[in-house]
Amino acid sequence: MSYANEESSFDHRKIDRSKLYGKKRRIAIDQDGNECQKASLMDDGSLILKSGMIAQGYFTTNEKWIPNKDLIGLSPDNRPLDLKPSTLGVATEMELQDQLEGLADLSVQSIYSLEPIAIADKTKTLLDAGKVFRFGFNYRADYNEETGYLLKNKEGYFALIGTPSSSEWAELEQIVTEDFDDNLIEDDDIDFEMF
Amino acid sequence: MKKIHFMNKEERNAKVAFQPLQVNKNFYMGLPKETMTFKRYVAATEKGLHEYLSKEIEEDYGQALVDGDPEIDFDVIGKKINSTDLVYLNAKGDILYAPPKIEESIIGPDGTEKERRKPEDIIGNVDDELPVRWTDQKIPIEDVLKSFAFKRTIQIMHMDGLTYDFLYQMAKELSNEKSMVIIGAGKKGKDPLIFQSNGSPYRAFLEGRIKDKKYKLLLHLSNMQLKKIG
Numbered sequence: 001m002s003y004a005n006e007e008s009s010f011d012h013r014k015i016d017r018s019k020l021y022g023k024k025r026r027i028a029i030d031q032d033g034n035e036c037q038k039a040s041l042m043d044d045g046s047l048i049l050k051s052g053m054i055a056q057g058y059f060t061t062n063e064k065w066i067p068n069k070d071l072i073g074l075s076p077d078n079r080p081l082d083l084k085p086s087t088l089g090v091a092t093e094m095e096l097q098d099q100l101e102g103l104a105d106l107s108v109q110s111i112y113s114l115e116p117i118a119i120a121d122k123t124k125t126l127l128d129a130g131k132v133f134r135f136g137f138n139y140r141a142d143y144n145e146e147t148g149y150l151l152k153n154k155e156g157y158f159a160l161i162g163t164p165s166s167s168e169w170a171e172l173e174q175i176v177t178e179d180f181d182d183n184l185i186e187d188d189d190i191d192f193e194m195f
Numbered sequence: 196m197k198k199i200h201f202m203n204k205e206e207r208n209a210k211v212a213f214q215p216l217q218v219n220k221n222f223y224m225g226l227p228k229e230t231m232t233f234k235r236y237v238a239a240t241e242k243g244l245h246e247y248l249s250k251e252i253e254e255d256y257g258q259a260l261v262d263g264d265p266e267i268d269f270d271v272i273g274k275k276i277n278s279t280d281l282v283y284l285n286a287k288g289d290i291l292y293a294p295p296k297i298e299e300s301i302i303g304p305d306g307t308e309k310e311r312r313k314p315e316d317i318i319g320n321v322d323d324e325l326p327v328r329w330t331d332q333k334i335p336i337e338d339v340l341k342s343f344a345f346k347r348t349i350q351i352m353h354m355d356g357l358t359y360d361f362l363y364q365m366a367k368e369l370s371n372e373k374s375m376v377i378i379g380a381g382k383k384g385k386d387p388l389i390f391q392s393n394g395s396p397y398r399a400f401l402e403g404r405i406k407d408k409k410y411k412l413l414l415h416l417s418n419m420q421l422k423k424i425g
Contacts, residue, residue: 017419022303026314028295034286036295040279047237047271048282048290052245055238058224058231066231071224080227103340104348104402104415107218111344113423130337144222153341155422160344165216167350169409172359176196176212176352 001135001150002091006120010157012112073143081143087136094133094150096126103132103149107165114150114157127152137161199351201378202326203365209358210322213349213414235276240268304424319391320380327399328384329365333374339400343417346397351412366410369403376401378414388416 001008017023028036040049047053058066073081097103116124123133127150137148137159148161202208225231241247243266252259259265283291299314321327353359369376378399380386387396397416404411 013424015424018302019304019424020419020422022301022309025300025302027298027300027311028283029298030283030285030291030295031293032286036283036285036291037288039282039284039290040276041282042276043278043280047240047274048284049237049276049279050241050244050284050288053237053239053241054235054276056233056235059234060226061230061232066226066229068224071226071231073222074225074227075222078227081222100337100340101404104336104345104413105216106345107216107348108344108346111419111421130341132341143224151341153421158421163218163220165218165348167216167348167411167413169406169411170350170352170359170362171409172353172356175359176214176354 001094001123001133003094003096003120003123003126003133006122007091008119008123009117010114010119010159011117012114012159015111015113083141083143084138084145085141087138087145088140092135092137094123094135097132097134097149100132102134102147102164103151103160105165105167106147106149106160106162108160108162109146110161112159112161114159116157127157196352197322198354199321200323200326201351201361202328203361204329204331204376207361208326209361210354211358211362212352212354214352216348216350216413237271237274237276239266240271243268243272317389317393317396319394320386320389323380325380325382327378327380327388329401330377330379330384332377333369333372334377334400336373336375336402339375339415342421343398343400343415344419344421345415345417346395346419348413348415351401351414362412363405363408363410365401366403366405366412369401370405375415 001010028038030036037050039051040054041047042049057068058071060066073083075081126133130152133150135148135150136145138145146161147164148159150157150159152158196212196214198210199213200208200210242251248259248266249256252265283295285291297314298311300308301310301312303309351362353362378384378388378401380388388399389396395418397418400415400417402411402413402415404413
């Protein structure tokens, strides 16, 4: 990381909820007390699909399979995008954040606990004072650079990585209508409570 | 748009709408000038899997793969998979025709199983008879953002003129105080929010923003504090 022409470096370790609190998992048990395997029955009933029997991929309109390695990143208006290199091991410019709305609006995908290897004085002073930095992040080369935020709390240094999300201003004249789409479906297992 | 039953600090309650925030996705994978579709298809039959072939062909297995295509069933491979139904197989690989017994496995942070028990069904509590409540715990925005990781954020929105006033006042108060308030479920507002049956419990932090007569009420949902792994 680089701020005001001074570089800092950190060791990083990915953290998630299951590593902090553990988790719960539901298991199906057969009549002999053994754990069941899950499988899929095709809609025409012709085949039971077990692990290793399913593949997936991208096809053209004339059913030609395109290997993933041949696909490229495209913008929403179909323009080819440049491959963005990994930011790991490269000094990445950070911006000091005056407002924290960007952090609040981040759709977080991964969290890293950071251990400073070498931290520049100015950067350390600002983090100690509660300031937050934003930076571009790419774990491996791909077509989408994510957004990262570097912060410090009483536990240590953390980097939150994700994609910005957007919300809309609500005003009196704009009234939402109710529909019955299930737009907040979760697929994760139940896990421990946080507190 | 789904509904959430909400109570403000004056203990007035109303059902209001919510929607998840839109993630700004700015790319997709494909080929220029080609319309691509993503499909699942059959890659192997059971008799084409390594487990079966290695037992059936034994020591000639490697040579059989060189000489021919014993792993491919040309009648089935490549068949498009549309919708499927979940089925369970017993330890012998046979399909179960009666529902299996369900157990809950508790796995510790070290990845080892700590306990097995009968699962308890947990019902959702946000569109319930009891509203989710504005608690007396306000925390500066900066402290919340540096202490908790948000799993998701939903936007709370009005459904008529009365609920506009109801929500605008909340957003104004929180915006002026630069704080988030903890929203809790249950009679005393101490329970975490659960959005659907057997869904994950979340601690919820309400943030308000205003611009003239417009407002944003964002409910940040967290199931994890920012702390180091021991």
